[in-house]
Amino acid sequence: MKYVFAVIMVSCLVACNSSNISKDDQLEKYFKEAGVNGCFAVFNNGKGSFNMYNLAWYKDSTAAPSHTFNVATSLIGLQVGKLFNEKSTLKNSSVTTSFDSAFIQNNTSFFSSLTTSIGKDTLQTWLD
Numbered sequence: 519m520k521y522v523f524a525v526i527m528v529s530c531l532v533a534c535n536s537s538n539i540s541k542d543d544q545l546e547k548y549f550k551e552a553g554v555n556g557c558f559a560v561f562n563n564g565k566g567s568f569n570m571y572n573l574a575w576y577k578d579s580t581a582a583p584s585h586t587f588n589v590a591t592s593l594i595g596l597q598v599g600k601l602f603n604e605k606s607t608l609k610n611s612s613v614t615t616s617f618d619s620a621f622i623q624n625n626t627s628f629f630s631s632l633t634t635s636i637g638k639d640t641l642q643t644w645l646d
Contacts, residue, residue, distance in 0.1 A: 538567040545571035585624045592621065594644045595632050608632060 545558055549571075557572040570576065595601040595617075604618040610631035620628035633641065 539573060540567065540569050541573060542569050542571050588621065588624070588629050590645065591629055591633055591636070591641070592617070594636055594641060597644065598636060598640055600632060600635050608635070 542558075549556060555575065557570065557576040559568050559570040559576065561568050592601065600606075601617050604616070604621075606617045607614050608617075608620075608628055608631050609615075610625075610627040613627075615625055615628045617628075619625070
């Protein structure tokens with residue numbers, strides 16, 4: 519898991535230059551509605567380009583992006599049947615936790631268990 523995350527981060531840093539970034543300010547309304555600050559980026563692997571909202575925040579932020587991988591893990595878990603809805607539960611560290619609670623609390627143990635149950639090869643297939 520740490521290896522996959524490290525590869526993603528290095529790829530983003532290496533691949534990200536001013537000539538392959540298109541800014542998408544249309545996403546601002548979603549951040550304002552939620553009352554949060556942040557940025558959003560999608561990398562188009564086929565074209566080698568980024569579509570990004572709030573590039574300045576991305577460049578200047580010291581926020582750790584570690585929990586953003588929980589989004590991908592969650593979507594893959596739903597797709598492959600390890601999660602069925604927001605009330606799905608997993609037993610982790612001898613405690614049963616619901617998906618919605620784990621997501622809100624950034625429960626690392628829950629997402630580690632989910633990642634393990636999905637499996638490395640399945641995760642890699644969906645990330646590719």
